[in-house]
Amino acid sequence: MKVYPLFLFLLTAFELIAQPINLKNAAILVSPSVPAPMRTTAPQMLTEEIAKRTNTTLKQVQNWPGSRSITIALALSSEKEVAGKAVPNRTGTELAEQKPEGFRVVSEGNTLWILGSDARGILFGSGWLLRNLKMDAKRLELAGPVDVASAPAYPIRGHQLGYRTTANSYDAWTIAQFEQYYRDLAIFGTNAIEGIPFHEGEIPSALFPIPPKEMQIRMSELCQKYDMDYWVWTPATFDLTDGVKRKAEIERHEAFYRACPRLDHIFFPGGDPGHNHPREVMAFLKDLHGKLIQYHPKAKIWISLQGFNTEQIDYFYKYLAQNQPDWLQGLVSGPSSPPMAETRYRLPKKYRHRQYPDLTHNVRCEFPVERWDQAYALTLGREAINPRPFFFARIHGKYAPFTDGFVSYSDGCHDDINKVIWSMRGWNPDKNVNEILAEYSRFFFGWQLANQAADGILALENNWQGPLAQNGGVEATFAFWKNLETAHPELKTNWRWQMLLLRANYDTYTRRRLLYEEGLEKTANAILTRATETDLSKTLDQALATVNRADTEPIAPELRQKIETLCADLFASIGLQTSVPKYKAKGPERGCLLDFVDYPLNNRWWLADECQKILALKTPAEQLARIHVIANWESPGIGSYYDDVSSGSKSPRVKTISDDATDIAWWDNGLSRTRLSTQTFQASPALDYSNLDPGARYVIRVAGAGDALLRVDGKRLHPTVYHKDLETFKEWIVPLSLTQDGQISVSFDQPEESHLNWRQRSKISDIWLLKQ
Known part of the structure; x- marks a missing residue:
């Protein structure tokens, strides 16, 4: 009789237990108790997202299929049974699947249950499944067995998607693109979207596929479909003491409220923009609320103290103490607001506190890139593609405890990864950043790339650390992404992939230019130090010709062409406007990195102007003195x-x-x-x-x-x-x-x-x- 070691038996047993759950031929069954429209939305989301990645369309059934078939069952965690089959309920208190928006995903026999405490729990449980599936043309698997339960730490987890000319991409989106983005964000835990319905002073974007007024209503409909809160950002940029304008503004609001199928929150920024005293603001908002509840009885009003001075802030808190308005839901803290901790301390407990974090800008903003190299600041600019996962995880951890959550400020899809970081950390503040990025990469790029693409994203964040000239990791990051691009041509049209490739190429091109152009300037300065009163003009010409080789003999033209191509690809795929003349961006600061890709990284423009000033000086001695100042400026x-x-x-x-x-x-x-x-x-x-x-x-x-x-x-x-x-x-x-x-x-x-x-x-x- 042959004797097998004990560990072989244990290994065999473990392999049987840990076999993946094959969902290739699964059916989806939805309990009739799941509220509409989630009863339709969740299975549609699962079916369509799986089909995109596997070419397999899961069937939806009304009754349990045969015993050999796997069923994905969507039900409320409070249910006892679905179509005669017992729901695997747990006993105890503080269960995640019993909390608002909480869910449990559990495998039991041939059934994979997605149990939600409510409609949103079903949505977010389905999102968890999609983030953790292995999907490709040959497989549709979930590591099993599984029993996961989770509920969000913060109740407000949203992002502003302003369909307006100012945005660097949203103004080019169709309804279908907005719906896909709503869905993507929901899969990663987002439960709110903020629109911008009014557009004072803005010239309509040439890229609008439908008028803004119509899109705002469509955005409301999408929030209804995905059971997301619909917020709107509605500043008053006129003097509220003007009775005629005030009346017209209230009428405009009421017409919008009437047209929206769903509207949950009105956010009124006290400043940025707006310059009204809270005396007028609070009375105005109270009147707005009276109109709002006629059409949306549970909707509430929010205000920020952005731009308020000390007297105005004190007036606001005195107003709350004296009037205790029930129509006010809470306070929003954004750029130029009072400190977060102070706000929560002064704000009565009955009012909620929401953060309005700027995830979209890199410089001249609320959360700038720390010690950002000037070469990046002058070329990538204020709204470049900016994955900053570890930075924003840290910022979220610093401020979130003072809040009930956030709706971020965003002016385009370039900050997509930052949105996901905030949504996921808003759900679970302890969730590992690497794990978030792995889920992001698994879902958007494929399970084989989960860890590789996550590492590549972190490498791009590191590209922005410290002096660029000294950051040799930029070239390593470029090589890494270039290899990934070569190995995965199937991702060529994926806009998230295109953005990461653009950053890898742009960072490398900028660093190579910086080293090259600074070297040319050092050579030119050495030439200037040898100037004498008898050869001033010739020396200046020689120095200028040297620094201008950056234009006449440019470095890395293949990278320059690749950047041009990727910008064109991104405009075609997601409407990203990287240029004012070429792609109709609103202005140079709105993500127009293509317009600044060749901005001088040495002082050749300045030197050309200085040469004209030098030649205009009266004496050779004065000219030579100025030349020596320029030549030795940094030495x-x-x-x-x-x-x-x-x-x-x-x-x-x-x-x-x-x-x-x-x-x-x-x-x-x-x-x-x-x-x-x-x-x-x-x-x-x-x-x-x-x-x-x-x-x-x-x-x-x-x-x-x-x-x-x-x-x-x-x-x-x-x-x-x-x-x-x-x-x-x-x-x-x-x-x-x-x-x-x-x-x-x-x-x-x-x-x-x-x-x-x-x-x-x-x-x-x-x-x-x-x-x-």
Whole structure:
């Protein structure tokens, strides 16, 4: 008798238990107790999404099929039986499938149950199944056995999809594309969509497939179909004390309310835009609510305090304390709102608190890319394709505990991954980011790519970390995505895939250009240092010809062409507008990376303008002096130091960063000809210097605009040179007593400029410590 080791028996038993559930020939059975329209929506979603990936169409049945067939059964968790078959209910309290929107997915014999506490539980349970299936032309499998139950941590998990000219893609979408995106977001836990029904001052987009007024109603219908809350963002950009305009606005709202089949929440931003006092705002909103409940009895009003000053904020909270309005559902916190923790503390418990996070912008925004390299900021711009999974998971974790959830600000599909991160972390704040990305990649790119594509997305986020010139990972990321592209031509028309490929190519092209063009500038500066009074014109021409080789002999033309192709592909597939002239984007900041793909990453435009100014100077001596300033701008000599204040690679002594990313200018619609260092700045930087010569005299020089109130080791110094215009200098002599220990700390007091817009305030761009 042959004896087998015990572990072989255990292994065989485990394999039997852990065999995948084959759903290739499954049928879908829906309990009649599932509320409409989810009774139709959920099986349709399952059937269509599976068919797209497997070419298999699952049949829907009314009764249980034969014992050999697998059945996907959709039912409420409160049911005892469906068509004579017992529902596998659990006993106990605090069960996930009994909580709002909660679900349980459990395999029992030949049945895979999707049990929801309500209609949304059915939707999200179906979404869980789709995210975890292995689907291709040969298989439709779920790792089994399975018994998973889950309910959301936060009740509000939504995204704003504004069908308006400002958006960089939504304005080109058809109803079918909107429905697909609603469905995609629902599969990843989203339960709310916010529209923008009114479009003050906007010229209608040339890309609108149907009029905005009609699309807003269609968006409401889609929310009804997928049982999502329909929010609308409705600012008042006029003076609410104007009785005629106020009456007309209420009538406009009422007409919209009447036309919407579903409407759950009205969000009124106090500012951004709008400049009305809450005295007028609260009375206006109360009147709106009276109209709203005539057509949507359970709908509520929300307000944000964006742009309110201290007096207005205090007035708002006093109003709540005195009136305790039941028509107000809660408060929204967005960019320029009071701090989140303070808001939750001051807000009475009866009112809810919703975040309005900006997931769409990279710079000059609420959550800028930290220490973003200037080369990216000037070329990719404010609304580039921006997967930032770990960053936004951290931001969600920081602010979500003060809220009941979020509806994000988004102006296009370029932030798709950020939306999924927020929806999934809103469902489960502890869900691993890598796991979220694996589910994202499995569903949208195929199960074979679940981990590879997830790693590639994380690599793209890392492309934006630190100085670009020093980030060798950019080339590795490019090679990784290039190999994936070659291996998976079937994804060529997948817009999410196209976006990730575009980023991989664009990042690499930008880095190669940066290294090449900075090298040309160094060569040109070396040429300028050799200038004499007798060959000024010839030297300037030679230096200009050198930096201009970036245009006459461009690097990586194959990457440049690939970027052009991918931008065209994305416009065709999802309406992504990467150019104003080519794809009808509203403006240069609206994701128009194609318009800036060749923006200079050296100072050739500035140098060309400076050459004209130099030739206009009166004497050769003046001309030569200016040439030497330009040539040695970043190389002040041995024992001296230079910092480009907000450039990560050229500011080793700067300790501060600008936390709102207003330190990278956007002048002349992104086509500024100023020196690149002038376009990066801070208001009050702090620097530390060490290893100074105790016996040497030092001068601090500053370039920027406006005022610079300098302190060295805490002592305010008085300038010897003080020019306020852009790219002119201020200078201070450092007392010998402060450099005796071989080190100094430099800081700047911020001038009182609260009356000015941040764009007009003083700025410091370049700092030198010059050894005399």
